Amino acid sequence: MTTHTPAIAPLPQRAAAIEAALQAHGLDAKTGIEQGVHNAEDVWLPERGARVVAKAWVDAAYRQRLLANGKAAVAEWGIELPPHHRHLVVLENTATVHNVICCTLCSCTAFTVIGLPPDWYKDLNYRARIVRESRSVLREMGLDLPDTMELRVWDTTADTRYMVLPHRPAHTQGWSEAQLAAIVSKDAMIGVARL
Ligand code: FE
Helix, strand or coil: CCCCCCCCCCHHHHHHHHHHHHHHCCCCHHHHHHHHHHHHHHHCCHHHHHHHHHHHHHCHHHHHHHHHCHHHHHHCCCCCCCCCCCEEEEEECCCCEEEEEECCCCCCCCHHHHCCCCHHHHCHHHHHHCCCCHHHHHHHCCCCCCCCCEEEEEECCCCEEEEEECCCCHHHCCCCHHHHHHCCCHHHHHCCCCC
């Protein structure tokens, strides 16, 4: 009987083994990986969510549709969510209410709308602390909310995804939708920044 620890193969060898196993089950790993990289780099960009936010700022009827059924309202822009994202709940920030999202279990986001989650969003530190010490965490991230501002923290689940509809800054009156979209960041749609 041997007692030594088995050596772990180098990463490329392990990746090749996984690909071979997928191919053996009739799954086209190469195409799947290329599609995933393409989606991550070219499709699932926060600019999509930013356009939705800008539209909601200038079009009251669209804002109502977005707040009533986020999934249907982003579909008007050709933005699809995976089937298991059954709901997209849009959380409206106001002058007196601030929303912030997290996934205490892992890393869930509405990534096809607001982009893939940043590394800090997946960090145990953020996930554990944002629900218990929300104001401190936001302050550390550069967002110092007044005590009078109501703060709501939303924990994402597998089937319910969130995005924050940021509060439109007062100095943007008269701006075009394109100008407005350009100031909407992924951080603002997660709720760790205000604009
Ligand atoms: Fe998650």
